[in-house]
Amino acid sequence: xxxxxxxxxxxxxxxxxxxxRGAEDADGGYTAYVSGRVTWIRRTAYLLCxxxxxxxxxxxxxxxxxxxxxxxARRAESLDAYTRVVLVREFLAERRKAWWRRTSLVAPPDxxxxxxxxxxxxxxxxxxxxxxxxQRAVVVLRYYCDLSVADTATVLxxxxxxxxxxxxxxxxTLRGHLEGR
Amino acid sequence: xxxxxxxxxxDELRALADAPLPASGHVDIATARTRGTRTRxxxxxxxxxxxxxxxxxxxxxxxxxxxxxxxxxxxxxxxAQNATSGGPGEVxxxxxxxxxxxxxxxxxxxxxxxxxxxLSLNTTVSAAKPGxxxxxxxxxxxxxxxxxxxxxxxxxxxxxxxxxxxxxxGHPRADRSNAIQIVWNxxxxxxxxxxxSTKVTRDPAxxxxxxxxxVFARATEPIRFPVRFRGLKEPFEVRELYAETTGSSTxxxxxxxxxxxxxAKQRLxxxxxxxxxxxxxxxxxxxxxxxxxxxxxxxxYKVRLYGNPFPHQPSKVAEFAALLGQASFLPQDRQxxxxxx
Numbered sequence: 001x002x003x004x005x006x007x008x009x010x011x012x013x014x015x016x017x018x019x020x021r022g023a024e025d026a027d028g029g030y031t032a033y034v035s036g037r038v039t040w041i042r043r044t045a046y047l048l049c050x051x052x053x054x055x056x057x058x059x060x061x062x063x064x065x066x067x068x069x070x071x072x073a074r075r076a077e078s079l080d081a082y083t084r085v086v087l088v089r090e091f092l093a094e095r096r097k098a099w100w101r102r103t104s105l106v107a108p109p110d111x112x113x114x115x116x117x118x119x120x121x122x123x124x125x126x127x128x129x130x131x132x133x134x135q136r137a138v139v140v141l142r143y144y145c146d147l148s149v150a151d152t153a154t155v156l157x158x159x160x161x162x163x164x165x166x167x168x169x170x171x172x173t174l175r176g177h178l179e180g181r
Numbered sequence: 182x183x184x185x186x187x188x189x190x191x192d193e194l195r196a197l198a199d200a201p202l203p204a205s206g207h208v209d210i211a212t213a214r215t216r217g218t219r220t221r222x223x224x225x226x227x228x229x230x231x232x233x234x235x236x237x238x239x240x241x242x243x244x245x246x247x248x249x250x251x252x253x254x255x256x257x258x259x260x261a262q263n264a265t266s267g268g269p270g271e272v273x274x275x276x277x278x279x280x281x282x283x284x285x286x287x288x289x290x291x292x293x294x295x296x297x298x299x300l301s302l303n304t305t306v307s308a309a310k311p312g313x314x315x316x317x318x319x320x321x322x323x324x325x326x327x328x329x330x331x332x333x334x335x336x337x338x339x340x341x342x343x344x345x346x347x348x349x350x351g352h353p354r355a356d357r358s359n360a361i362q363i364v365w366n367x368x369x370x371x372x373x374x375x376x377x378s379t380k381v382t383r384d385p386a387x388x389x390x391x392x393x394x395x396v397f398a399r400a401t402e403p404i405r406f407p408v409r410f411r412g413l414k415e416p417f418e419v420r421e422l423y424a425e426t427t428g429s430s431t432x433x434x435x436x437x438x439x440x441x442x443x444x445a446k447q448r449l450x451x452x453x454x455x456x457x458x459x460x461x462x463x464x465x466x467x468x469x470x471x472x473x474x475x476x477x478x479x480x481x482y483k484v485r486l487y488g489n490p491f492p493h494q495p496s497k498v499a500e501f502a503a504l505l506g507q508a509s510f511l512p513q514d515r516q517x518x519x520x521x522x
Contacts, residue, residue: 027214030214031210031214034210034213035210038208038210039202042202042208043198043199043202044198046197046198047194047197047198052203053298053301053327054298056208057298057301059208060208060209060212060213060298063208063210063213064212064213064216064217064220065217066213067213067214067216067217067218068217068220068221070217124193124194124197125197139190139194140194143187143190143191143194144191144194144195144198146191171186171187171190174186174190175186
């Protein structure tokens with residue numbers, strides 16, 4: 001039922017998986033690329049959304065949009081960076097809807113079994129859920145994807161100062177949650 | 182202090198994301214390609230149509246100018262036909278998939294809402310005390326059913342709902358939680374989630390009692406709407422539909438529409454509610470490009486259109502505002518199951 005764990009951020013993909021074969025694909029390497037990156041996209045989407053159902057929806061939307069704009073994506077300097085922009089902006093667009101607060105139908109798998117702190121993952125998930133979508137995106141981009149402030153600002157389409165202030169507010173909120181547990 | 186928190190956060194995020202990945206059967210590359218191909222085709226066709234229309238318009242103006250001896254009269258072209266598109270992430274009708282068998286004192290069913298994701302369709306039946314006025318807001322009791330089974334957390338313990346394994350989401354014991362939520366798969370291909378505000382109860386047993394009394398149905402009569410809007414001329418998908426189901430012969434209802442495919446920038450929310458009723462402000466209202474578009478009274482209703490966002494597209498605003506002028510009020514026996522198509 002569960003796949004083997006994937007890498008943390010966009011991994012180097014074996015040549016026989018994407019690069020070589022993909023270039024000659026009828027869809028310009030789209031299928032090969034997405035097949036190789038879908039685990040990474042899902043994991044990042046999960047951190048943004050907080051549950052696997054929403055993460056899968058976001059992933060599906062992202063790979064759909066990637067296909068629509070595949071010609072442009074292939075010309076991008078970094079395909080992973082382009083995909084990350086699509087993912088984050090689609091997440092924010094979805095959350096911008098007036099009634100985006102939907103009831104979650106699914107919880108993520110409990111990781112308590114491999115941790116000395118059985119509630120640690122759940123506490124972090126709760127703490128992340130308390131953040132505004134944009135703050136959450138900043139946290140994921142800065143501390144999971146390890147992007148610089150400038151790169152984060154590029155992904156979000158805002159100023160570096162805005163990223164810093166969002167990150168500062170997010171850390172304050174997270175500190176309150178995590179220290180209060 | 183911050184460095185320590187940041188380092189801790191990095192570790193925790195990685196651990197959280199590195200949790201065993203649920204099966205990815207819900208993410209389908211072939212589906213994305215099929216939808217993407219259709220979108221590309223539609224966009225190409227629209228672009229070609231725009232070029233053709235421009236050519237025809239130029240030719241028509243030239244002809245009119247010549248025929249009128251240079252007076253410059255321009256002929257009006259007939260309005261475009263309604264065009265709608267079906268898609269996997271669309272709500273076609275609003276159907277009650279579940280109902281409450283038991284509710285705490287004072288609570289009653291309030292409304293039904295269906296929301297389509299790219300892969301799933303969730304329907305929520307909500308309950309509230311009389312006086313709750315906003316069907317798009319988070320009602321204190323929400324029972325949501327999904328069109329696909331979902332993996333439950335592994336540590337479900339002995340919690341069951343009518344014999345089916347169930348699990349709590351979040352921490353029902355935690356003081357900071359503002360709701361208690363329980364999830365279970367009530368059928369092999371259906372999942373359910375019950376969310377109860379802690380303002381209703383903090384007692385998990387009461388939540389389980391509400392869950393166990395829920396009645397599920399796959400095929401019920403679609404909810405019918407007393408107004409139909411037919412002014413939309415662009416391809417669009419109805420992503421959400423909601424209806425207030427209690428308390429009034431002219432119930433509130435509304436929807437959320439996405440134009441030109443899933444990723445177009447044009448999004449429109451429509452709220453229709455009794456003219457005498459009050460509604461809270463919408464998120465973002467009054468600031469930036471996400472301002473409320475317009476609000477008007479139509480017969481017994483007040484209609485609120487909310488664009489999100491419409492930057493630099495005044496023609497879109499005008500086009501959607503025209504929607505208001507093309508509403509049909511339907512008699513009881515001819516009410517529609519989808520007010521926007």
